[in-house]
Amino acid sequence: MKWLIPVDGSELSIEAVAYALRMAQAGLACELVLVNVQEPxxxxxxxxxxxxxxxxxxxxxxxxxxxxxxxxxxQAAGLPCSTHVRMGEPVALLLEVLEEEGCEGVIMGSHGRGLIGRTLLGSVSQQMLQHAPVPVTFVKPAPAPEAD
Known part of the structure; x- marks a missing residue:
């Protein structure tokens, strides 16, 4: 299975990659397409x-x-991978790469915004969920360690 993973350098995007690697270790044959979109x-x-x-x-x-x-x-996990850097509107460019590469799914970090944040700001995650023609898997942030 070929997965598109948007990577913005955040810990959440690295968590999305780690999730894909865990799926591969569990036996799912997969190829990853890592995409970074720079603002215009x-x-x-x-x-x-x-x-x-x-x-x-x-x-x-x-x-x-x-x-x-x-x-x-x-690369350390030995999975096939391609990378893309694009400049412009994130959702449109992610969907473009998704189609170009023939990806069968998207794995991305969810920034955990609440309802108000999603409503007021919109988000790449929400738009990808609405517009991607393939399944979109969201990886939540790891829970913060509890204070003693």
């Missing part, structure tokens, strides 16, 4: 840098940096 350049960046290619190079470097820890874990 701001007007200020476009005006001050004057170089769209330089902005693209910086975004690619930042994205590769955010993918590094996840990619290292997947």
């Amino acid at each position: 350049a701001t007007f200020y960046e476009l005006v001050t840098l004057h170089d769209a290619e330089a902005i693209e190079r910086l975004a690619q470097a930042a994205g590769q940096d955010m993918l590094a820890a996840a990619l290292e874990r997947v």
Whole structure:
């Protein structure tokens, strides 16, 4: 099974990768597609840098940096994996990679926002759940250790 995993460098995205690795260790044959989406350049960046290619190079470097820890874990486990760094609107680009790669599912971290947060802010997780043509699995944050 081919899984798309959005990776933003957060601990939750690493948890999503760890979940996929646990599934593989349990016997599920899988291939992972790690995707980082960088925000588009701001007007200020476009005006001050004057170089769209330089902005693209910086975004690619930042994205590769955010993918590094996840990619290292997947490679250490010996799973087949591809990576993508895109720049723009996250949901549209994640859906684009999903289709390009022929992924059969999505595994992603859930930031645990409450109802008000989801309603006011919207979220990539919520939009992926609504628009992805494949199953979406959410990985919750690990519970915080209890204080003594």
